[in-house]
Amino acid sequence: MVRYGYACINLSLVESLGKAAPTTNRTMIKKTFDQKGEDWASQLALQNCRDILPILQWNLENGIQLFRLSSSVFPWASEYRIEELKDITEIKLALKIAGDFTKANGMRITSHPGPFNKLCSERESVVTNTIRDLEIHGEVFDMMGLDQSHNAKINIHLGGAYGEKDMAISRFITNFFRLPYSVSSRLTVENDDKASLYSTKELVELLHPETGIPIVHDQHHHTFCDGGLTQEEGMRLAATTWKPGIRQVIHYSESRSVEAGDPKIKPQAHSDFIKNRIETFGMDIDVMIEAKGKDLALLKYLSLHN
DNA sequence: ATAGGTCAAGCGAGG
């Protein structure tokens, strides 16, 4: 059976509860962090962590077992040690409760650290910052007690070519082996949405063999960088990189430009809703919906197609 | 109270 999920924000709860809706995205700008410091970050993080559970409960009630956790649960996490936060005891408790709920109900939590994560960068400072950001994701998943496997995947892009793709892949592989196990055991890599970058085919053939990293096939991105493969070929090829017992994940979204009928919008931009039927070719996989309409888009899709 | 401008980080595409 195909399972579907959505990313980071629950808009149904915002619709019904307004400002009281649970959110994991409280953060602050740099100026505020400089003024209020770590203790305020601790308070925001605690509130974010406590709000994971009600979102998961809503997901369960609505038959949604797949959820991407926001990367901004801990504001400015690269600037302090989570273990040393003022509210760490309560934070850990909230994360453990959310993680236990996830496992007890057969649900799956994933993450997608941002586009600033460049493990293939030529600059050591960029790589160091990337490793730090990824470490934080691994640490949060560890505190939730989630598996150190690609079930709780931490998904990033390769994302840079620097005019020499071979060299960039080589740097990525070297730096992959610098990651702590909490990250390396969970890391997946997704195909890019530019023809100059990396297709599913390239990732499967050039990145997977040396690292064992499973490849996430994004159907929308594939339309901009297909490596000569059809969607079905891409999905089936990516499937070979996932270990037995771990469900393959693919991403799905549609073009905002097409949805809005506005050629000025970049074709890569994500649509609000899902219009077409998602083709899964009879495969038993998890589909992450990346639409701006979040759970609203998913519920609407399921009501029309399930 | 709300609207509008602003906001850490990397890269590549397009104007």
Add this chain to the structure above:
DNA sequence: CCTCGCTTGACCTAT
């Protein structure tokens, strides 16, 4: 050289 798009809009201040 600037803006957008991507992981995900949220924050802050002036009105």
